[in-house]
Amino acid sequence: MGSEGPAAVTIHVTGFKKFHGVSENPTETIVSNLKEYTEKKGLPKGVILGSCSVLETAGQGALPQLYQALQSALTGKDSESSCSGRIIWLHFGVNSGASRFAVERQAANEATFRCPDEMGWKPQKVPIIPADGGISRVRETSLPVEEITKALAKKGFEVMTSDDAGRFVCNYVYYHSLRFAEQNGIKSLFVHVPLFLTIDEETQMKFAASLLEVLASLCQ
Numbered sequence: 001m002g003s004e005g006p007a008a009v010t011i012h013v014t015g016f017k018k019f020h021g022v023s024e025n026p027t028e029t030i031v032s033n034l035k036e037y038t039e040k041k042g043l044p045k046g047v048i049l050g051s052c053s054v055l056e057t058a059g060q061g062a063l064p065q066l067y068q069a070l071q072s073a074l075t076g077k078d079s080e081s082s083c084s085g086r087i088i089w090l091h092f093g094v095n096s097g098a099s100r101f102a103v104e105r106q107a108a109n110e111a112t113f114r115c116p117d118e119m120g121w122k123p124q125k126v127p128i129i130p131a132d133g134g135i136s137r138v139r140e141t142s143l144p145v146e147e148i149t150k151a152l153a154k155k156g157f158e159v160m161t162s163d164d165a166g167r168f169v170c171n172y173v174y175y176h177s178l179r180f181a182e183q184n185g186i187k188s189l190f191v192h193v194p195l196f197l198t199i200d201e202e203t204q205m206k207f208a209a210s211l212l213e214v215l216a217s218l219c220q
Contacts, residue, residue: 007086009216012050012073013208014066015092016169019057020115026196027092028054030208037205044213050087059111059128059172061119066173070180087186088143088215089177092208093170095192100158100199101207104165104190105145107174110135112167128175139178143189144218151214157207158199165190189215 013034015027031052038049053069055062073087095102109132111123127135145161152159165171174190181188191211193204 008046008048009086009088009219010048010050010073011088011090011212011215012053012069013090013092014053014055014069014173016055016057016094017118019118019169022094022096022195024196025057025094026193026201026204027094029196029201030092030193030204033205034208038209038212041209044209044216046216047212049212055173056118057169058117058119059113059121059123059169061117061121062169062173063176066176067180070177073186074184086219088219089181089186089188090211090215091170091174091177091188091190093165093173093190093192094195095166096195098192098194098198100160100194101152102160102162102192103145103149103152104141104162104170104174104192106138106140106163107165107171107178107190108135108167109133109137109139109175110167111172114168117169128172129179132179139175139182141178141187141189142181143187143215145189147218148189148211148214151217152207152210155210155214157203157210159207162192165192187219 015031116122149161177188
C-alpha cells in the first residue's frame with residue numbers, strides 16, 4: 001500500500017458556530033454533515049477526510065480548540081502523512097453579504113472586530129501575533145488559489161479569488177492557521193461561503209465535496 005502512486009492527502013476541516021447577526025451559520029452545518037455526505041456520495045480519490053471541528057466564533061476564545069485540532073493532526077495516525085507534508089487544513093467561514101464562494105489567498109496580522117465576538121472581545125487595530133510585527137504583515141497560503149478557483153468554476157460553482165479575508169474572526173483564525181502550517185510543513189486554506197438563503201444547502205455541500213476533490217488533485 002503506499003507504493004502504488006501518490007499518497008492520499010488528509011484534509012481536516014473547520015467551521016464556525018453562530019455569531020452576532022448570523023443565528024444559523026452555514027459552515028456549522030457543512031462541517032457537521034460533511035463526513036456523512038461524503039460517505040453517501042463517496043470520497044474523492046486521493047482524499048482522507050480527517051477531523052471536522054466547529055469552532056466558537058471568537059478570536060482568542062477559539063484558539064485553545066483550534067490549536068488542539070491543529071496539533072492533533074500531527075500526531076498519532078496522521079504522523080506519517082505529516083512527514084511528507086500531505087496535510088491540508090481547510091477552514092470555512094460565512095460572509096453574510098456574499099453572493100458567491102470566495103477562496104482566500106491571505107490573512108492579515110490585524111484584529112479589528114466590527115462587533116464583539118461570541119466571548120465579548122472587540123479588539124481594534126491589534127496585531128494577531130505581535131512577534132510577527134505590525135498589522136500590515138500578511139501571510140499567504142502556499143496552495144495555488146487561482147487554480148483552485150478555476151477548477152471549481154469549471155464545475156459550475158459561482159466562485160472568486162479574494163485577497164481580503166476581513167479583519168474579524170475568520171481572518172484571525174486563518175492567520176494563526178497559516179503560521180502553524182508554515183512552521184509544520186503543511187498547508188492551510190480559508191474559504192468564505194454565502195448564507196443558505198443565497199446559495200442553498202445542497203449546492204454548498206456539493207461545493208465542499210468538490211473542493212476536497214480539487215485540493216487532492218492539485219496536491220498529487
